[in-house]
Amino acid sequence: MKALTVRNILVGALLLFLALIPVYSQMTGDVFIMTLFTRIVILAIAAVSLNLIMGFGGMVSFGHAAYLGIGGYAVGILAHEGINSGFIQWPVALIACALFALATGALSLRTRGVYFIMITLAFAQMIYYVGVSLDRYGADDGLTIYQRSDFAGLINLSDKTTFYYLCFVCLMATCYLVWRIVNSRFGMVIQGARSNERRMRAIGFPAYRYRLTCYVIAGVLCGLAGILLANQTDFVSPAMMHWTRSGDLIVMAVLGGMGSVLGPVIGAVALLVLEETLPGMIGAVGEFITGKPVVAAKEYWALILGPMLLLVVLFARGGIDGLLEKIRRG
Numbered sequence: 001m002k003a004l005t006v007r008n009i010l011v012g013a014l015l016l017f018l019a020l021i022p023v024y025s026q027m028t029g030d031v032f033i034m035t036l037f038t039r040i041v042i043l044a045i046a047a048v049s050l051n052l053i054m055g056f057g058g059m060v061s062f063g064h065a066a067y068l069g070i071g072g073y074a075v076g077i078l079a080h081e082g083i084n085s086g087f088i089q090w091p092v093a094l095i096a097c098a099l100f101a102l103a104t105g106a107l108s109l110r111t112r113g114v115y116f117i118m119i120t121l122a123f124a125q126m127i128y129y130v131g132v133s134l135d136r137y138g139a140d141d142g143l144t145i146y147q148r149s150d151f152a153g154l155i156n157l158s159d160k161t162t163f164y165y166l167c168f169v170c171l172m173a174t175c176y177l178v179w180r181i182v183n184s185r186f187g188m189v190i191q192g193a194r195s196n197e198r199r200m201r202a203i204g205f206p207a208y209r210y211r212l213t214c215y216v217i218a219g220v221l222c223g224l225a226g227i228l229l230a231n232q233t234d235f236v237s238p239a240m241m242h243w244t245r246s247g248d249l250i251v252m253a254v255l256g257g258m259g260s261v262l263g264p265v266i267g268a269v270a271l272l273v274l275e276e277t278l279p280g281m282i283g284a285v286g287e288f289i290t291g292k293p294v295v296a297a298k299e300y301w302a303l304i305l306g307p308m309l310l311l312v313v314l315f316a317r318g319g320i321d322g323l324l325e326k327i328r329r330g
Helices: 006-019 021-028 031-054 066-080 086-108 113-132 160-182 185-202 207-233 243-256 263-290 295-300 302-315 319-329
Strands: none
Touching (some): 006 263, 006 319, 021 160, 031 160, 031 207, 066 207, 113 243, 160 185, 160 207, 243 263, 243 319, 263 319, 295 302
């Protein structure tokens, strides 16, 4: 009975809702909701990976979206060169993300605080401008992917339902992996280093190597999201790894609840659903007040979303997940 809390019930309902999205889409013929929630599930994977280093490790990276771009571009470039096998594309993309995370993390993790934030941002912008300069692969205009990853007929990524459930399984696997990491001896060291790295070194733990390993794992998981995003949109561009996308991932983690395994999933759903629904709601309110359609009002949805996020940060320090936990405690 202890598991039947308000938080657990609502989180379970959210996961069930995500699992039944394809069923609802087929029953209603609503294709858009399938596309929207496929994107939400993919970006939730990226947010969960960021939360691993930021929420549990105290490493606030402002360049995490770089791994979205690296994973996506690895798929796009190989497809452009005629290599469509997912058995080649996906491992190459994940290895590229791991190597980039290893190289940049080895330098970034020697800094702390705002310096760490700025150096991760600098590395992300560096890889962003590399993408802009790739004339063979579309440069700033991006690269169209004409065929999705092929797994020799074992799984058809062109089928929307199949692809959605693949993304959903990847999200659940990512959450489970993060949960296992956080509750392992390795995870305890990471959380201990967040609080006091000097003390962790003093009692014999090589905190730097632990943190670097965690950083690489987070980069690889985000690279997986980049692979899925490239296959969903059939398109990659430097915008995938711009610093504003990293900001979106941070907002998802903070809104849902840092330091909670499923918090970023809640944040991703809340943020992206609000982005889609707020313009229509503002337009409806404007039409109700003025008595005529107010198209321009829909352009100012961010003026409503901003204060909402600010209220969450000020009064729900643990995000939505933390707020649900406070309700349980009364």
